[in-house]
Amino acid sequence: MRQGRSMAMREGTAELTEYSADDLELDLRWWAAANYLTVGQIYLRDNALLRRPLQHSDVKPRLLGHWGTSPGLSALYVQLNRLIRRTGTPCVYIAGPGHGGPALVAGTYLEGTYSEVYPAVSQDAEGVLRLFRQFSSPGGIPSHVSVQTPGSIHEGGELGYALVHAAGAAFDSPDLLVACVVGDGEAETGPLSGSWKIPAFLDARRDGAVLPVLHLNGYKISSPTVWGRSSDDEVAGYLTSQGWAPVFVAGDDPRQVFRDLEAALRTAHDRIREIQAAARHGGEDLRPGWPAIVLRTPKGWTGPDEVDGVQVQGTFRAHQVPLSGVQTDDAHLALLEDWMRSYSPETLFTDDGALVPELAALAPDGDLRMGATPYANGGRRRTPLDLPPLETYAVDVPSPGTTFHQTTHPLGELLRDVYARTTTADGGGTFRLFCPDETASNRLQAVFEVTDRCLQAEALPTDEHLSPHGRVMEVLSEHLCQGWLEAYLLSGRHGVFATYEAFAMVSASMVIQHVKWLQHAATLPWRAPVSSLTILLTSTCWRNDHNGFSHQGPGLLDTVIPLSPDVVRVWLPPDANTLLSVADHCLRSTDHVNLLIADKQPHLQYLTLEEAAAHAAAGASVWSWAGTEGEDGGVDVRGEPDIVLASAGDVPTMETLAAAELLRQWVPYLRVRVVNVIDLMALLPQDDHPHGFSEDRFLELFTRDTDVIVAFHGYPRAVHQLLHGRTNPGRFHVRGFEEQGTTTTPFDMVVLNRMSRYHLVLEALRRSRRVPERGEELARFCRDQLARHAGYVREHLEDMPEVRDWTWGG
Amino acid sequence: MRQGRSMAMREGTAELTEYSADDLELDLRWWAAANYLTVGQIYLRDNALLRRPLQHSDVKPRLLGHWGTSPGLSALYVQLNRLIRRTGTPCVYIAGPGHGGPALVAGTYLEGTYSEVYPAVSQDAEGVLRLFRQFSSPGGIPSHVSVQTPGSIHEGGELGYALVHAAGAAFDSPDLLVACVVGDGEAETGPLSGSWKIPAFLDARRDGAVLPVLHLNGYKISSPTVWGRSSDDEVAGYLTSQGWAPVFVAGDDPRQVFRDLEAALRTAHDRIREIQAAARHGGEDLRPGWPAIVLRTPKGWTGPDEVDGVQVQGTFRAHQVPLSGVQTDDAHLALLEDWMRSYSPETLFTDDGALVPELAALAPDGDLRMGATPYANGGRRRTPLDLPPLETYAVDVPSPGTTFHQTTHPLGELLRDVYARTTTADGGGTFRLFCPDETASNRLQAVFEVTDRCLQAEALPTDEHLSPHGRVMEVLSEHLCQGWLEAYLLSGRHGVFATYEAFAMVSASMVIQHVKWLQHAATLPWRAPVSSLTILLTSTCWRNDHNGFSHQGPGLLDTVIPLSPDVVRVWLPPDANTLLSVADHCLRSTDHVNLLIADKQPHLQYLTLEEAAAHAAAGASVWSWAGTEGEDGGVDVRGEPDIVLASAGDVPTMETLAAAELLRQWVPYLRVRVVNVIDLMALLPQDDHPHGFSEDRFLELFTRDTDVIVAFHGYPRAVHQLLHGRTNPGRFHVRGFEEQGTTTTPFDMVVLNRMSRYHLVLEALRRSRRVPERGEELARFCRDQLARHAGYVREHLEDMPEVRDWTWGG
Ligand SMILES: Cc1ncc(C[n+]2csc(CCOP(=O)(O)OP(=O)(O)O)c2C)c(N)n1
Ligand SMILES: Cc1ncc(C[n+]2csc(CCOP(=O)(O)OP(=O)(O)O)c2C)c(N)n1
Numbered sequence A, B: 001m002r003q004g005r006s007m008a009m010r011e012g013t014a015e016l017t018e019y020s021a022d023d024l025e026l027d028l029r030w031w032a033a034a035n036y037l038t039v040g041q042i043y044l045r046d047n048a049l050l051r052r053p054l055q056h057s058d059v060k061p062r063l064l065g066h067w068g069t070s071p072g073l074s075a076l077y078v079q080l081n082r083l084i085r086r087t088g089t090p091c092v093y094i095a096g097p098g099h100g101g102p103a104l105v106a107g108t109y110l111e112g113t114y115s116e117v118y119p120a121v122s123q124d125a126e127g128v129l130r131l132f133r134q135f136s137s138p139g140g141i142p143s144h145v146s147v148q149t150p151g152s153i154h155e156g157g158e159l160g161y162a163l164v165h166a167a168g169a170a171f172d173s174p175d176l177l178v179a180c181v182v183g184d185g186e187a188e189t190g191p192l193s194g195s196w197k198i199p200a201f202l203d204a205r206r207d208g209a210v211l212p213v214l215h216l217n218g219y220k221i222s223s224p225t226v227w228g229r230s231s232d233d234e235v236a237g238y239l240t241s242q243g244w245a246p247v248f249v250a251g252d253d254p255r256q257v258f259r260d261l262e263a264a265l266r267t268a269h270d271r272i273r274e275i276q277a278a279a280r281h282g283g284e285d286l287r288p289g290w291p292a293i294v295l296r297t298p299k300g301w302t303g304p305d306e307v308d309g310v311q312v313q314g315t316f317r318a319h320q321v322p323l324s325g326v327q328t329d330d331a332h333l334a335l336l337e338d339w340m341r342s343y344s345p346e347t348l349f350t351d352d353g354a355l356v357p358e359l360a361a362l363a364p365d366g367d368l369r370m371g372a373t374p375y376a377n378g379g380r381r382r383t384p385l386d387l388p389p390l391e392t393y394a395v396d397v398p399s400p401g402t403t404f405h406q407t408t409h410p411l412g413e414l415l416r417d418v419y420a421r422t423t424t425a426d427g428g429g430t431f432r433l434f435c436p437d438e439t440a441s442n443r444l445q446a447v448f449e450v451t452d453r454c455l456q457a458e459a460l461p462t463d464e465h466l467s468p469h470g471r472v473m474e475v476l477s478e479h480l481c482q483g484w485l486e487a488y489l490l491s492g493r494h495g496v497f498a499t500y501e502a503f504a505m506v507s508a509s510m511v512i513q514h515v516k517w518l519q520h521a522a523t524l525p526w527r528a529p530v531s532s533l534t535i536l537l538t539s540t541c542w543r544n545d546h547n548g549f550s551h552q553g554p555g556l557l558d559t560v561i562p563l564s565p566d567v568v569r570v571w572l573p574p575d576a577n578t579l580l581s582v583a584d585h586c587l588r589s590t591d592h593v594n595l596l597i598a599d600k601q602p603h604l605q606y607l608t609l610e611e612a613a614a615h616a617a618a619g620a621s622v623w624s625w626a627g628t629e630g631e632d633g634g635v636d637v638r639g640e641p642d643i644v645l646a647s648a649g650d651v652p653t654m655e656t657l658a659a660a661e662l663l664r665q666w667v668p669y670l671r672v673r674v675v676n677v678i679d680l681m682a683l684l685p686q687d688d689h690p691h692g693f694s695e696d697r698f699l700e701l702f703t704r705d706t707d708v709i710v711a712f713h714g715y716p717r718a719v720h721q722l723l724h725g726r727t728n729p730g731r732f733h734v735r736g737f738e739e740q741g742t743t744t745t746p747f748d749m750v751v752l753n754r755m756s757r758y759h760l761v762l763e764a765l766r767r768s769r770r771v772p773e774r775g776e777e778l779a780r781f782c783r784d785q786l787a788r789h790a791g792y793v794r795e796h797l798e799d800m801p802e803v804r805d806w807t808w809g810g
């Protein structure tokens, strides 16, 4: 074990007088209780308080969980409790190594919140046994600091997001302290490495504080960690360079470490309050040096030292279950009993099995208990978003498909006013936009009329809309944007993440984890609903003009489709007014993850705001003005259309309408129906998604057996995936993005992917119920046009005028 | 512009004598040529060499590309050329800001490789014009440093992977220098932030060197960057703490910057060779301090200073196209002409339009040119992997489904011997395993018999298999594992990435980008095939025993399914011998991305090696020993089975066989066919994937209209997605992972997701062609068993013995 730097130690020691020997002994005993409960959760199914000798049959048949990180997590827990009681500061505890679940469960159990939330797990012997049995067990609780754990906004299952979540909770929470343990293994991940830059984005004036605790126990699963084998100077240099003022606490003697940790926390807290006070009274120190703690303690601290002649404590071998033979091996069983009795449970719990009063008294009061803080049950703090009426932002649509507008621009204006309405007196607020430096690129720049980009640096004259007090978060990291927003929402606020569609895949795994969180949260009555997470996917595959194939990827859609239908929503508004209407809906909703897919370039506009609202509410509608069903062509006995043209997404909708127009002009007697789908999940059977259309409604739109040509924003088979279970799904012929792309013209993109108006017409003619008379002529025209396109774009480097300038003429 | 630290400057200046004034002037002129060609690519469609006054009609109709980063990239290019000529060191140039594509295209054009690879883009006036016209144009080349760019192994489209790719190319390439530009915006991403830890994993003895060039041009798209507003001390502290020895080069005077950069590169190169020589002659300095360069130059350097009264050069406004009105605005056109003429093209190109000889002479020779280096066209360096015969590793399978084995363990033994066979005399080699610290957890620990985990730190007595010269890469970062492997392969080597299935999603976007790369690479005859990228997904959703819901996610499957069918392969071997057989196939293959999905826990084994090989080659087979078609039950007129039970994946296969056994025992006269699918893409129609079964073969397996109960490893609708286009796809009823999960028993997982043997039997009875006599009785038994399970696991915390101990009895 390397020693902490003497400087840091001295700082701590100076304050020691305030931490009495009695306090220390109490804290150590509380810690023993937490460790005891942790071991018990991992191992025991019976004899929870060791009131009799331990037997093989007391041990669970399957030993699942992680001991190694737990004692460190619990040491911090008891010290934070002390800090909270002394200062009254509300704290959120984020455990990066969330596999130390039993430690956090133990902490919240000891402070009483666990039993309040789960009364069956009571504060007595029966409750302790239930606590043990339920852990990692069928019908019980998972092994991580999951949504089931009171006080958690971070599961710590997929490692890497501890600090992003900490920052997201701290933004606009001026009083809050987020203590965030970062595992030294976790610190190797990309997302965690990228998230130390909090000091560049945290405004001392109106944000709360993040206190990182880098837990250098030296190991991950079986390898040492990079930081575990680095010097204090290296670790300090890394943190200092990013705006932190690290203090080292190190050792394996509990008394010494507890004293140093108490002092380190005390100093850190005082320094944080000092920084904040200065900033809030007009100071402008943009590089205050935020306190951070580096904690070097042994992995599996207080656990078995050696097992079968091999060192366990302080090594990787302590990571999961240090004694694995306890069900059958007498020596292992004896070791386990010794280990558990080393905590002297009889001195920690009363005869009834409740925590002894002097230890119970170490918990803060009421909502200040970390398991009870409303900051970690954000629905309790949330107020619905005060949204302005949409009329102000609506685009004027004199007639469908005749005018162009940047579809995302009015949304920017709406978000501007949401910012304005939710800003608080201290310069904070309850709404934020997160974007990887693409706010203007994505045409949402209206927000800069009321706030700035946030950076803790002095703005230069050449900068635009930059300020330390700005609240638009532009960091070039999809991970940070997504993670900050997640925690901002989980702690009770509202927001949007806007990103290039393709690069939403960078943080796709985080989206999955957030969906999982919300899915399980909904099963817990004590978790109040939080605002939905809305991701605006723009600069889409069809129109990422400056870039190429790498920027063309609608894959997030495929990622979310299989996830919980109670959580996931996918919206494909074809124009600005539908985007407004859907965004309004998403911003009001709770507990969902919404994908909102709309490109930023000038696009044709189709619906007035009123029509848009109706269309969005319907999920999908027949656009009868675009079809030819009403007109008298040939007579079809069943009164059904000859062909249905369906679309979902802005570019597909334009191509579909252009195709419909060609059909109408060339073969007017063909009965064509045009359907637009905006709520993608409506395609799923009713039983499979709350938005799924009833079969009646589905057939009403798509008929029972007419062929349907679908122009789809994403990968074609995503639609087929949804249609399984519908009537005659084989008649749906989907065109969409099929991984053909490069830097080229907009129309060339749809041609390369066989979704152009000409391709759609050709497919419609091929599939139409009745073979239209002039069909062959029209088909020839389409093929000629495709050939003309190929030559034209190569010569003129832009699209043919008839395509470029096309508008709906009907 | 902040000044570089004087210390660094002095170091540089000391060496200046070797860089003559003439050399400097030549380099500046070469740079002017590169910048000229960059601007020309972005703007011109005609009048390429400005032999007449510029006209609006000379300008492209669509101005697409990125100027801002380009001059910095080109400055480094010419300086690297000088370094290569002086030292003979082979270099790979990685451009993190790959949007500076035109700069790298210009560099390779000026050195001649571009024209060798693309003869139509010749070294004359016509070639220059073609070079300009093709850029970002239909039928031309994309705007990034894409696969089309000679010398590139990194597109730089999705930002964040520059340094991981640099390291991957450097591993086991002892002579190579990888110069890697990192954008200051890119430096904000998680993956890039996580990848500075190269010095902890780079072995000076047998690896090449990475020379990072952090390009602090101060801006990303429209915001300043975090590092752009940090002090030199902060940046230096960050790099130093991670094992780098940074040298600063800063300024906006080209002469001064070129002199300093020349000196910095010279010093860096010498220092690298010194470090390597020491290590290769027995020294063991694990913290040598690898050189790194920090380059602070203006964004859009040498471009328009002010446009319309607004500062452009040195600001974010130079990011893309600084003059946007050139097609119509005379003033902008004049600015463009002035700008381009400022490079004096008439002094750079001959009358014929070729580069003047004294500048052409600045290029290194032959394969030392960065556009021609075989390190960046790895297929040219690759030798097929020398794989041992599989017999040695095969698991003994006395009869199907009666013995248990950890499926991944024999694969570990195979990989051990692959390591052994490919190790070179210097301690390097051509094969590596990359894994986020889960090699042993994933049961591949046999590799440690021949090599160690790599860490540049002294091993402690408590460590296992750790050494600075180890070649198993265990870093807790899926991004690093994936990215290192990508570049290791692209530079001509072999490898495997083994990861927990769920967390493969962390680097899913990188998988997508790699598939895109391979897809386009295959269209370029000059790119020789590289080894396939094989990802072993283990610790799967069904058996992530220690963990919970967050660790249960088969989503990578859904991510790759829609990608290029020429690249993507998905394998679901049910047992150890099939895994061996498939792995052998994958390791021999080129230009694919293989997902290999197999759990690590003890599983039932079914096939001998010979049977496994036949099964893997077939892609899917009827397991007639498990079905009841041969036995005489009732007579079905069509001779077809009453029901087909199909499975894909290890756990689904076990449940399917257990279901088949129940049917065989209870309703023996039911004609049940059992099919096992190992090559998932075989389900796709033949036209949609090279592995897709012909319809005949498909019907042979699955009949034309018998219902098929599919037990599937992943999300059920993934299968439906594949089946569209097959005969009667509606008769396929798929069970799989449906996002029900937590820390629980293995059988509880299949019950929660309705894929248990009992669920499969119930579904088979419901769907069977003939209604079996004792069917209702069997159905009752299944429902009872499910009820019994629910009670049993809650009481006993493990699965019912009849399930836990089940083996195939037939
Ligand atoms: C993204 C991700 N990759 C891999 C894992 C598997 N895993 C679980 S715990 C662990 C080691 C964690 O080490 P550290 O962060 O140091 O925690 P501690 O030592 O406190 O247990 C790993 C690799 C994971 N949970 N998440
Ligand atoms: C992962 C990802 N997110 C977003 C983008 C969009 N993007 C393209 S260039 C750029 C700014 C890059 O800035 P920097 O790395 O500093 O490069 P330079 O200044 O040299 O152009 C951004 C955000 C991207 N290409 N990749």
Ligand SMILES: [Mg+2]
Residues within 6 Å of the ligand: A183, A184, A185, A215, A216, A217, A218, A219, A220, A225
């Ligand atoms: Mg650790």
Ligand SMILES: [Mg+2]
Residues within 6 Å of the ligand: B183, B184, B185, B215, B216, B217, B218, B219, B220, B225
């Ligand atoms: Mg930059």
